[in-house]
Amino acid sequence: MKHFIERRDFLKLGVTGAFGMMLTASDFLWRVEQVKAAQLPPQTPSPDAALQKLIDGNQRFVEHKPQYPDQTAVRLQEVAQAQHPFATVLSCADSRVPAEIIFDQGIGDIFDVRLAGNIVTPESLGSIEYAVALLGTPLLMVLGHERCGAVTAAVKNEALLGDIGSFVEAIKPVVKNAKLQPGDAVENAVVANVQYQIARLKRSQLLTERLESGKLKIVGGRYDLDTGGVTIIT
Template identity: 65%
Template sequence: MNYINHFIHRRDFLKIGSIGAFGFATTVSGWLWQQKSAQAADLSAIGLPSLSPDEALQKLMAGNQRFAQHHPQHPDQTEVRVREVAQAQHPFATVLSCADSRVSAEIVFDQGIGDIFDVRIAGNIATSAAIGSIEYAVALLETPLLMVLGHERCGAVTAAVQNQPLPGEIGTFVKAILPAVDRVKDQPGDAIDNAVTANVRYQMEQLQRSSLVSERIQSGQLKLVGGRYDLDSGIVTLVA
């Protein structure tokens, strides 16, 4: 993310301090426009097609179907692809998923290098850092699809359901999941599985609090969906 590193250089902070709040907003707006224009130019230069939100979702789910049926194509994993995206990235989807080692988005959706902007954290929770990463992807890289992906038997969700003391910083994600657990605590069925789905919905709500995310959803440029990954079958089911 060298664009961001450049933008927040100490010299730029000194400039921001001298121009005040209005000037800061203008600077940020102009910087976003410049980076988006550069991304669009890069996209055109290498001949990559732009996808609508629905087309991006279809592409993602088709990849999962290949994976679950044990017919992966392993696209975009060649030496040519590495060189093609070396100078610029144009992922067609952003996925907020759990850090669980069994739920790697590129693998379960049968995609390759530069296809998915991954944001992975235990419990697929929308922390401030996670939201910032997602805002970068949807506002600057203009990914047309954003998915929150939970999974069966999630350890983070299990910890939230049990709500017991945990050592070190392991339990820091529990607080972010508890509101979802409370919503379904009286529902029939498996408490953990219910909470996994509820947590996907809850984190989707948190993402929509971002103006950068919500504005693109409202304009039709971005589609926000939820998914639940089944560890046994490899199938991702959309969460309504």
């Protein structure tokens, strides 16, 4: 009887151990498949399709019907080894304008470049060129927003502390014409600044090549702090 019990316990232990090995192997194979999936780039949407994806996401945000896509544990595994964002967004470093939230997107969907005043600097341009030329994002949006503090400072032309004035200088070229137009000077300058920064981006040879080949679309946007809506600026 003792021999039988020991043998039964041994067999039980063997089955349990084998089952544990099966789970471990299964988990390992699942992780391998996730890594493979991450290494294979998904089908890149057209520039127009990418823009529509942002517009649709913003509409969901405005209507308070977010889907929270690409925010699961599986998604973390998918993008752990490689990223394939469908859009690059140059936006203001304002806490109220987080691109993934206002466009209802998830991890790895948007390549974010954020500076006060959504300005083009050598560093921000290099980041954008990396996203467009090396990661292959088909859409580039310059996103300004209502009552932008950086634009307001440029319009008022007041003395600023430290290096705060550095990004204000990059916006000043649009201020004069904005003041001459009817309406609020700051709001005029917000739109004008987006257009001005887009013009600066188009001086990049890398971006120009992608534009001319039809692989890239550059658009402007204005975010409304009150409604959450994004208006496309042409």
